[in-house]
Amino acid sequence: MNLSPQGKASLCLLLAAAAITALYWLPSRRATPASITPPPPTAPVTIATASPRPAMLDPDHVVLRPLAVARSSRSHQWTAANAMDPEVIKDIAHNPDEFIRMIEENDRIKRRQLVYRNETVPMLLQRVGGDAASLRSLMLPALDGREVEIEVTGTQLLEGLRSGTVTGRVKGRFNSMATVGFYNGCESFNIISPDDxxxxxxxxxxxxxxxxxxxxxxxxxxxPCGSNAVTQASH
Structure with a gap:
């Protein structure tokens, strides 16, 4: 499903303010504890000759779950391919604009992985009969088969189960923040836990x-709306 411009705007606006606030609200950055294994380093990606596939020029042709699964849990499936590789991006981008954006974003991120969610927030809300107050916890994916349990602190439904936001924190980590925005079944989220x-x-x-x-x-x-900015650390 290619989100309409209005849909993308709604989903972006649900998360933009919370994500920007979270990056600067949690100043402590401690070493990763032994209970969380950091992902292996990824080799630099060369992008000089990258170009979109012709199939991306057809907006009506979207391949669902396009990459093979490497690891699975009840809630998630993690794909095997390096989603920073231009050849892989050709298979997962919806259109040339998204392809270019992802290629350019490679210089500003450490890793990217396509993950499939078997239990989305709308599904969890349906399970509790749409009673937002009954949603107390949920699982979100980290990289490479890891999951993060989120303690829910607030839920806002904007159009029933069609769109809304869920806010919370990593279980047992009060110096953390998590936000999920959803619209028409699509989700975006952020998890920030300096202690981890x-x-x-x-x-x-x-x-x-x-x-x-x-x-x-x-x-x-x-x-907002999928753009990014490089910021300088303040000391």
Missing amino acids: GLYLIADAREPGEVFLKEIDPDRYAPL
């Missing part, structure tokens, strides 16, 4: 599919 070294942002691809990215909080600040 977690700085994750996920962009919606299709319902149940997200581009999960590990970022450097000193260099990357999300802006």
Whole structure:
């Protein structure tokens, strides 16, 4: 499903303010504890000859779950391919504009992985009969088969189960923040937990599919509607 411009704007606006606030609201950045294994380093990607596939020129042709799965849990499936590789981006981008944006974004992120979500926030809300107050916790993916349990602190439904936001924190980490925005089945989210070294942002691809990215909080600040900015660390 290619989100309409209005849909993209709605989803972006749901998360933009919370994401920007979160990056600067949590100043402590401690070493990653032994309980969380950091992802392996990724080799630099050469992009000089990258160009979009002709299939991306057809907006009506969208391949759902286009990459093979490497790891699975009850809630998520993590794909095997390096989603920073231009050849892989050709298979997952909807159109040439998104292809170019993702290629340019490579210089501002550490990792990107396509993750499939088997239990989305709208599904969880349906399970509790649409009673937002009954949603107390949920699982969000980290990279490479890891998951993060989120304690829900607030839920706002804007159009029933069609759109809304869920806010919370990593379980047991009061110096953390998590925000999920959803619109027409698509989700975007961020997880920021300095004590765990977690700085994750996920962009919606299709319902149940997200581009999960590990970022450097000193260099990357999300802006509305999928654009990004490089920021200088203040000392």
